[in-house]
Amino acid sequence: MTQHNIATPAVSAPREHRLGDPVVLTLSVGFILLFVALSLYDVDMVAGAIGAGFAWTARTLGSYFQLLLLLTFFIGLGVAVSPAASAKIGNRATPEISTFKWLSIIMCTLLAGGGVFFAAGEPVYHFVVTPPAFSTEAGTAEAVAGALAQSFMHWGFLAWAVLGSLTAVVLAHAHYDKGQPLQPRTLLYPVLGERVMGGTFGGVVDALCVIAVVAGTVGPIGFLATQVSFGLHELFGVSEGYGTQLVILVALAAVYVTSAVTGIHRGIQLLSRFNVFLALAIAAVIFLFGPTLFLTNAYTQGIGEYLTSFFAMATMTAETAPDWWMQWWTVFFFAWFIGYGPLMAIFVARISRGRTIRQMILAVAVMAPIATTVWFTLLGGSGIHYQLTGAIDLTEALNNFQFDVATLTVAQALPGGTLMALAILVLTTIFVATTGDSMSYAIAVVGSGHDRPSTLVRAFWGIAMALMAGILLYMGAGQISVLQQFIVLTAIPVSLVLLPSLWTGPQAALAMARSQGLSTRRNLEQKHD
Template sequence: MSKDPNYAPADSDDPRPRADWSVAGWSTGILAAFVVAALVAPDFVADGVAFGFAAATSWFGLYWQWLLLLTFFVALALIFTPWAKARLGGSAAPEYGRFKWIAMIMTTLLAGGGVFWAAAEPLYHYSTVPPYFAGTEQGSQEGVFAALAVSFVDWGFLAWAILGSLGAIVMMIAAEKGLPLRPRSLLYPILGRKAATSRVGAVVDVVCIVSVAAGTIGPVGFLGLQISYALESLFGIPDVYWVQVMVIAVLTAIAGVSVFSGINKGIQLLSSVNVFLALGLIAVVLALGSAWYVLRGLLGGLGLYIANFVPLSLFQGDSAWTASWTVFFFGWFLGYAPLMAIFVARISRGRTARDLLIGTSILPPIATTVWFAVLGGTGIYVDQKAPGAVTGPLADDGLPAAIIAITSELPMSVPIAIGFLVLTMTFVATTTDSMSFAISQSCMSAGDPGPRLRVIWAVLIGAAAAVLISIGDGGVGALQSAIVIAAVPVGFVMLPSLVAAPVLLRNLALEQGVVSRKRQIGLRATREEAPRVEPDAAT
């Protein structure tokens, strides 16, 4: 297998950071080519992406559903093994406190979905009963539970598990063996240390970088469109291109300053602010809306989700609907998985495997279901009191209309709406700075990325989003669909972690002495002491 000339091992005598300009060049070149093509021939690009999206979801959708489901179950099982006591990352103690650590993980994933999708998706499923619950009456209490349950499928336990559990364990153990924090290290279970020098590894790096960059540019572009719409609705500011670009410029500046200052300052500070602001808005919405209605919806929706956990996760009864919802989100999260594994690995040094698995696969999805129940449940509550008050604007104007319509029906509507817009901005900024860091790390053949490289990627993401929205939401929409296409090879990159994570974690636990070797030694001694039977003696 050919060797990558840009590779320098983590334990090299040369301590200087070195960028892998080949991977960086191919990644930026592919993204630039997509942006240019979308400007020059938007219809051709849209048709091509639509064809690729349909093929990817049709051929690989069920595989992704099984991959995410099995990843969650393996992660859940590992929590209860003694191997989970092993400490990851080669550090004796965690680098970050639990609150800051979980805050960085949660806000990196939620992005714009933390507000706009949380408000809109339950309402979409409330307006049109999902096929899995086809016998349920629209608008009934059971219909409300069904709407929330399906939203929990798309943003729940499976999504979080693929992003930060088994892949992060493999990444951290590979890093302890001298491999870099790059997507190629997920191939360590198959290729060993050759994963770091393989040409295949370089291809994996490029594919994963392009995938997560597309998944980040999309929300940034949509944020410009959504906040511009909200500013017109609230203050009469024209919803025009220059306003959208100004929104993206502010977001890019926030993300750039954050990622320049690094994880220890900007990224963890912005993440903590997000969590406190979100908690404050939850309290306000519950106080001004109906806390009892939301609680009932949360318990009913979560119970329905758990009771139908496997069949809902693997549902294929309506292929068009599944491709548009469950498979789309699963593909999107899968596209993020390798670089999220890098980011989680970087901020989780010194934590036990049990900490990591609970902190990625259990606590964040529970918090996410509460968040979706508060926003989506309040939206349904408002719409039931005044039919069409929220579902009407949602049908006419799409995602940003939902949160504006919900807040407009509450007391103190303008301050609350502004709070949600600020939260959305900081959510997306946190995703942008975290993924800019992970992308930059993926472009390093040795050492950590410098602040300039991190800022360059943040600016490139913002610039690409600003260019794409010049042709309307079709450009960023096509790019978001493209991440599902990129998830096809990524799905095979993540596959080895299913088997490798338990094996590597068991070996690490033995090395650290957190589980006893007595049984293994005893079994080996028994085999060695057993009488050997020669072939002719048996005869």
């Protein structure tokens, strides 16, 4: 049976909400102003309070976060292999965006939040400080597989699945089939009904999710300014003071605000596509002219260790690992991804119109993680090789969590030296820009409830996040770290927004299949047989 393009027009918000839900806007902007004001008043008080909450959350709720990610991934895979996964997002017969552009946007948007920042340094860190799940001697050849496997755990299947698999299915069904708004509150509709869709409560739900994304995005924006500033200083002798960081922030904001304002079909996809081409070129140079055999063997061993030790790493708790390690690694990353979850799901649902549920889930939860493991192996695996052979020594820098130093040091050791280091700085900058533009767009969508938000609102959120990063950098890079710790606190309420999708995701997929006649056709075929 031929499917016809029966796409419905995007749901349009009432004019009074074109500039955003007043509750969402007030609470979100209020959080930015309060955080900055309190930081200006007493930096140590803010750092101490958030640090205490961060430690408590990681210790008390770490296992809950881990289980949420595990269940999301495996239930998502179950949906992907079910007959219902043939249903198409948005009832379109053909995809709205070409496959390469679609995959480029997904990779750049989801990986950029920090994956590029950590890709060089994290594997080397786990190489010089053996993760709790392994017993190999740090700094030896035997430690290579475990170091890569631990990095794969943090940035692999579980991380990506929570960003846009089950939740994206729920939102796609609710928005394109039922006309409900593209807002986090819609994820709670199957449980709480109409009371969550209007009024203050729904606004609070949306605002909490926006705040989580603001905290999660301002961090990479601020860290990028310090990383590029450090890189320009080391490569060209440019001053790495606040003035340079501010210039970098302004340039970065100009790029991603322009991209967000021009929209998905222009700025966002063009920036993503350019960055994918640049990443592929860098990857090819590293693989062909770098330690090729070492990287091939390391990837094979790392993937093998990742799969065989998957559950040991995914279920590691504070009882079997040091508190500080869980707080700053597994729980921190998992909470970060949870915080991004609802808005990333909105973005994935928006760009996946015309794709099947199967394509969307497999692209986000399987293909993208595999591409991420390759990228981490090329950069981080090269770093491990140079650390192992004595060409570089990052032990002290990484023990002090100086990942900007690690990235530049590894980049300079790669084929091409200074030129490669400059290319990686450009790549990192554009990766962060693709997070900035997609999240500015997604936050604007949340405020309006539809997929064509005001360009002014997109620009406002992009500028607001850059301003917040600039103010916090003025107080010192440490305050950016405090804001990132706050992500773990926001993961508590956001996780409750994601939780219902564990059972509403499969239900939404089945409902979409039935509405498109897929389940009926299968039943007829079974009767005929």
